[in-house]
Amino acid sequence: MNTNTRSKLAIPDDLTKRREMLKDRLDPKKQRIVVCGDTGCTVCGSRELVPVIEKVLQERGLAKKVELKIAGCLGFCENGPLVLVFPGAVFYQQVQAEDAEEIVEKTVLQGEIIERLLYTDSADGRKITCAYDIPFYKLQKRVLLETGWYIDPLDIDDYIAHGGYAALAKVLGEMTPEGVIAEMKKAGLRGRGGAGFPTGLKWEFCRASAGDEKYILCNADEGDPGAFMDRSLLEGNPHAVLEGIIISAYAVGAKEGIIYIRIEYPTAVLKIEQAVRQARELGLLGRDILGSGFDFEVAISKGAGAFVCGEETALIRAAEGKVGEPRQKPPYPADVGFGGKPTVINNVETFVNVPLIINRGAAAYHEIGTESSGGTKIFCLVGKVKNSGLVEVPFGTTLRQIIFGIGGGIKNGKRFKAVQTGGPSGGCLPEEMLDLKVDFKDLAQAGSIMGSGGMIVMDEDTCVVDVARYFLQFLKSESCGKCFSCRVGIQRMLEIYERITTGAGSIEDLDLLEELAVTVKDASMCGLGQTSANPVLSTLRYFREEYLAHVRDKRCPAGVCRPLFRYSIDKELCIGCGSCAEQCQAEAIVETEEGSYSINPELCTRCGVCMEICVADAIIKG
Amino acid sequence: MSRQLSDVEDVLQNALNKHGLSVVPLLQEIQEHFRYLPEEVLRMLSRKTGIPLIEIYHAATFYNSLSLTPRARHQIKICAGTTCHIRGGGKLIEEIFQVLGIRPGEITPNGEFMLETVNCLGCCAFAPAMVVDGKYYGNLTPGEVRKILSKLRERAALMEK
Ligand SMILES: Cc1cc2nc3c(=O)[nH]c(=O)nc-3n(C[C@H](O)[C@H](O)[C@H](O)COP(=O)(O)O)c2cc1C
Ligand code: FES
Numbered sequence: 001m002n003t004n005t006r007s008k009l010a011i012p013d014d015l016t017k018r019r020e021m022l023k024d025r026l027d028p029k030k031q032r033i034v035v036c037g038d039t040g041c042t043v044c045g046s047r048e049l050v051p052v053i054e055k056v057l058q059e060r061g062l063a064k065k066v067e068l069k070i071a072g073c074l075g076f077c078e079n080g081p082l083v084l085v086f087p088g089a090v091f092y093q094q095v096q097a098e099d100a101e102e103i104v105e106k107t108v109l110q111g112e113i114i115e116r117l118l119y120t121d122s123a124d125g126r127k128i129t130c131a132y133d134i135p136f137y138k139l140q141k142r143v144l145l146e147t148g149w150y151i152d153p154l155d156i157d158d159y160i161a162h163g164g165y166a167a168l169a170k171v172l173g174e175m176t177p178e179g180v181i182a183e184m185k186k187a188g189l190r191g192r193g194g195a196g197f198p199t200g201l202k203w204e205f206c207r208a209s210a211g212d213e214k215y216i217l218c219n220a221d222e223g224d225p226g227a228f229m230d231r232s233l234l235e236g237n238p239h240a241v242l243e244g245i246i247i248s249a250y251a252v253g254a255k256e257g258i259i260y261i262r263i264e265y266p267t268a269v270l271k272i273e274q275a276v277r278q279a280r281e282l283g284l285l286g287r288d289i290l291g292s293g294f295d296f297e298v299a300i301s302k303g304a305g306a307f308v309c310g311e312e313t314a315l316i317r318a319a320e321g322k323v324g325e326p327r328q329k330p331p332y333p334a335d336v337g338f339g340g341k342p343t344v345i346n347n348v349e350t351f352v353n354v355p356l357i358i359n360r361g362a363a364a365y366h367e368i369g370t371e372s373s374g375g376t377k378i379f380c381l382v383g384k385v386k387n388s389g390l391v392e393v394p395f396g397t398t399l400r401q402i403i404f405g406i407g408g409g410i411k412n413g414k415r416f417k418a419v420q421t422g423g424p425s426g427g428c429l430p431e432e433m434l435d436l437k438v439d440f441k442d443l444a445q446a447g448s449i450m451g452s453g454g455m456i457v458m459d460e461d462t463c464v465v466d467v468a469r470y471f472l473q474f475l476k477s478e479s480c481g482k483c484f485s486c487r488v489g490i491q492r493m494l495e496i497y498e499r500i501t502t503g504a505g506s507i508e509d510l511d512l513l514e515e516l517a518v519t520v521k522d523a524s525m526c527g528l529g530q531t532s533a534n535p536v537l538s539t540l541r542y543f544r545e546e547y548l549a550h551v552r553d554k555r556c557p558a559g560v561c562r563p564l565f566r567y568s569i570d571k572e573l574c575i576g577c578g579s580c581a582e583q584c585q586a587e588a589i590v591e592t593e594e595g596s597y598s599i600n601p602e603l604c605t606r607c608g609v610c611m612e613i614c615v616a617d618a619i620i621k622g
Numbered sequence: 623m624s625r626q627l628s629d630v631e632d633v634l635q636n637a638l639n640k641h642g643l644s645v646v647p648l649l650q651e652i653q654e655h656f657r658y659l660p661e662e663v664l665r666m667l668s669r670k671t672g673i674p675l676i677e678i679y680h681a682a683t684f685y686n687s688l689s690l691t692p693r694a695r696h697q698i699k700i701c702a703g704t705t706c707h708i709r710g711g712g713k714l715i716e717e718i719f720q721v722l723g724i725r726p727g728e729i730t731p732n733g734e735f736m737l738e739t740v741n742c743l744g745c746c747a748f749a750p751a752m753v754v755d756g757k758y759y760g761n762l763t764p765g766e767v768r769k770i771l772s773k774l775r776e777r778a779a780l781m782e783k
Binding site (some may be wrong): 039040042043044061077078080092122223224225226227228231263264265301303304305306307318321322323324325326380383384388389420423425451454456458462467471474480583585586605607608612613 | 644646647649677680684685687688702703707708710713716720728740742743744745746747748751758760761763764765
């Protein structure tokens with residue numbers, strides 16, 4: 001079949017036939033080069049790489065035989081740009097344009113491995129060839145992310161060839177809406193956007209809500225700083241998101257859906273727009289989908305950048321083109337949502353789980369995860385950890401397994417201090433909590449939250465007081481200002497932090513902070529204010545000593561809060577090269593009589609440039 | 623405003639045809655055209671549609687990506703996300719202040735550079751990160767930022783000649 005034909009798929013059988021005709025795409029012997037096209041890899045030059053590989057393939061007459069794919073995020077961002085060569089999933093890292101020719105010449109044509117581009121295991125110095133053998137990947141359970149290695153996100157046929165839209169066909173052909181909802185409940189699927197509400201139950205409420213006009217709203221606002229799971233799914237596998245949305249619409253009885261996506265994600269916007277177009281062409285969106293009599297359409301709405309818009313009631317307003325300020329609940333969106341009509345709001349990652357559950361069956365799906373939370377969760381593991389990137393693990397995996405197993409531990413031989421989960425409204429957990437199993441309940445008990453999956457690792461050079469201050473600063477600027485406790489409470493807490501981090505804090509301030517935090521938590525209207533206490537309370541609970549050092553000893557042990565530490569030069573180590581003095585913008589470094597250098601603390605701005613450039617490691621912070 | 627009034631009329635009419643009276647998409651459309659939201663245009667929008675000016679300003683100041691100030695020749699976006707913060711992003715902001723004398727939200731007097739912060743650029747593995755005129759830079763140190771800025775200035779000086 002000419003797969004360019006965009007004739008509509010009228011019945012489920014048409015889809016099966018189309019898949020059948022695309023089956024040579026699944027040939028395991030097919031030669032394929034996959035280049036990571038995600039923002040992370042683009043930073044280090046993957047965009048320049050693609051045309052060069054293309055040219056080399058052209059020149060060798062291999063353009064037809066060897067497939068070149070630009071994938072979504074391949075996950076191991078730390079070592080980008082990443083290239084995978086199939087068959088064999090040969091993993092090359094930090095690939096630059098000048099390596100392209102060699103990859104084609106040696107690996108593609110002769111099956112020869114290029115040692116220099118391989119990953120070296122940090123534990124034993126071993127070179128690893130196959131992606132699946134690299135601990136970073138091996139220790140994960142990549143059921144949602146792995147398809148990104150095989151599917152061209154811009155081609156619906158690639159998705160179909162790999163089983164895409166089979167779940168939709170099954171749902172429309174064989175299942176009742178109630179049956180679909182029951183399946184979600186049995187699977188133990190809980191929302192991935194933060195609160196972890198059971199998805200099946202949410203759909204049931206909305207289905208039971210009065211009226212014929214209902215909506216599905218996909219939350220792709222992803223405003224957590226330090227998290228990009230949803231972006232990666234939208235860029236790497238947009239059709240899976242769409243399939244989940246269509247299935248949910250059938251279950252709920254919605255005829256229209258809206259994908260609300262942040263404008264800061266231009267690539268993801270392009271890809272989901274393309275996916276919607278292609279699905280419409282094939283009749284997977286529109287009237288009478290696959291001959292089932294079910295009609296559904298999707299629109300895309302671009303967010304203008306405001307963290308609070310991710311909150312569901314704010315999201316509804318934002319999707320209506322208004323200012324995205326939250327409102328009091330109840331009524332819940334399942335009763336009063338978009339345009340005042342019953343609406344289901346789910347996160348991108350939640351939707352991606354839906355086709356998977358239908359395809360595997362709820363029972364098989366729930367074999368992964370814990371009793372209360374079925375399946376896997378994608379985390380964005382970043383910060384001071386060796387292996388940064390996107391990781392997917394079953395619920396119930398411990399923090400230690402994630403940070404020290406998959407993440408390989410702390411960078412530069414430093415000591416672990418804390419891990420921050422849940423974004424700005426989450427908490428910081430200390431070393432003693434590393435054996436905590438990651439799931440909604442356990443994290444909340446420990447004083448943090450799952451959030452959408454940000455996981456930021458901090459080492460001894462991170463000041464947790466400063467981190468808490470940072471989050472309050474963030475929340476202050478993102479608070480919509482509508483409710484008093486959130487608007488003023490966060491401001492007052494921030495003022496206390498300003499005092500503490502500049503050396504003007506007192507011990508009484510710590511009690512005041514705690515009191516304020518609890519009040520803001522209890523009295524605020526929406527999730528932003530209610531969770532704003534988490535960064536404060538969790539750090540006060542686990543890192544009281546560090547607070548005490550700031551207020552009592554006027555010292556920042558991590559050397560972050562500028563007025564509370566100093567730079568000085570170790571005369572023994574100083575070799576007198578003078579490069580620090582040359583680079584010092586503040587002209588705070590002068591030569592001493594003995595030929596070494598010293599820093600004037602009055603003039604020093606604590607920028608740290610001298611420490612960065614000193615070849616003799618003679619600059620001391622403390 | 624350098625553009626003809628009829629031009630503005632067209633932009634507004636187009637946007638209205640496309641988005642009806644939805645304030646945010648209207649503003650996004652206007653910004654796409656003018657690269658910011660000029661006051662005169664917002665006033666015209668209000669007159670034309672009857673949407674109160676205060677409502678328009680409410681939306682314009684609520685969303686981070688909408689801007690009431692003109693853009694500079696070089697747009698510097700420093701990531702102020704969590705990962706970048708703990709990996710020294712604050713020092714980069716300080717460095718830019720040392721070199722250019724501007725803080726986030728400000729523009730240099732010659733209109734050459736504007737500094738903005740964004741919540742996360744989505745490349746946390748390369749934190750701290752910044753984007754200058756659409757080009758991403760990662761794993762930055764204050765020293766490197768200084769180098770990047772002075773290159774941009776040199777180029778700008780050359781262009782002027
Ligand atoms: C301040 C705030 C910000 C939020 N941001 C997001 C977000 O960026 N993405 C998201 O999916 N959910 C976000 N949520 C959670 C949503 O309100 C909502 O619970 C979620 O989208 C529901 O989908 P789920 O059940 O699939 O998780 C946020 C909540 C709050 C209080
Ligand atoms: S926090 Fe800076 S790129 Fe994510």
